[in-house]
Amino acid sequence: MIRTRSALPAVVAVAVAVAAALALGGCKAGSSGSSGAPAGKAPHGSALAAADALTVKGRAPKTGYARKEFGSAWSDTDHNHCPTRDDVLKRDLRDVRYKSGDCQVASGTLVKDPYTGTTITFVRGHSKVDIDHVVALSDAWQKGAQQWDRTKRTALANDPLNLLAVDSSTNRSKGDGDTATWLPAYKPSRCGYVARQVAVKKKYALWVTSAEKNAMKRVLSGCPSEKLPTG
Structure with missing residues (x-):
């Protein structure tokens, strides 16, 4: 006791x-976290919040898809007398030199390629740099774009928001993969890359598959304050 x-x-x-x-x-x-939002809730204006709001549907058939359905390659949609490809090269490369005038890019340096993290020298005609559609056109076709007119499809294909200068071999291995099937090997770029895909899909009202949305949220949950890119 x-x-x-x-x-x-x-x-x-x-x-x-x-x-x-x-x-x-x-x-x-x-x-509240550093974002000022309660834990578990995506901050207002973040890519994570936008991803959560994307419409989910199944992937439509690829029937009828062809690159020409999105207009001629690298149209001058902003009417600055330069093809979109050169506009993106000017934006993404450093130490840019021009073939003539200030339009056709002759050479430059892609510092820290977003897909590999490497630095790549661009020389026109001998380049290892591609301009990638972050949301692949065939992916867009299967998630709403087949219902659009040619003008809207051309706008998507030439929108700087949907375009990045990247390592050519990595771009070609990506194919038409979405977030559920492909992410950059260079991990520090993943948040920005996925945020850009979300921004494009939101801007053009493209839907996502369930697996794709889950993958987007999984990546962006690691960087919940990542802002939605604008373009």
């Missing part, structure tokens, strides 16, 4: 300590 009475205060003390620890833990779980 003496042992029982002397042990009771210790048991009570432990119980109080555990309760206090749980209370503190609960406060931390419910507190």
Whole structure:
């Protein structure tokens, strides 16, 4: 009996300590993060919030897809008298030199390619740099674009928001993969890459598959404050 009475205060003390620890833990779980949003909720204006709002449907057949359905390659849709390809090269390369005037890019350097993290020298006609459609045109075709007119498809194909200068061999291995099937090997680029795909799909009201949406949210959950790119 003496042992029982002397042990009771210790048991009570432990119980109080555990309760206090749980209370503190609960406060931390419910507190706001650096984004100012409650834990578990995507910050307003973030790519994660936009991904969560994308429409989910199944992938439509690829029947009828052809590159020409998105207009001629690298049209001058912004009417600056330069093809879209050169506009993107000027935007993404450093130390740019021109073949003539200030339009046709002759050479430059792609510093830290977003797909491989390497630095690539661009020389026109001997290039290892491609301009990638972040949302592949055939992927877009199967997720809403087949229902559009040619003007809207041409706009998507030439929208700088949907275009990146990247390593050519990696771009070709990507094919028409979406977030569920392909991500850049260079991990520091993944948040920005997925955020750009989300931005394009939101802008053009393209849908996503369930697997694709889950993959987008999985990547962006690791960078919940990643902003939605604009273009």
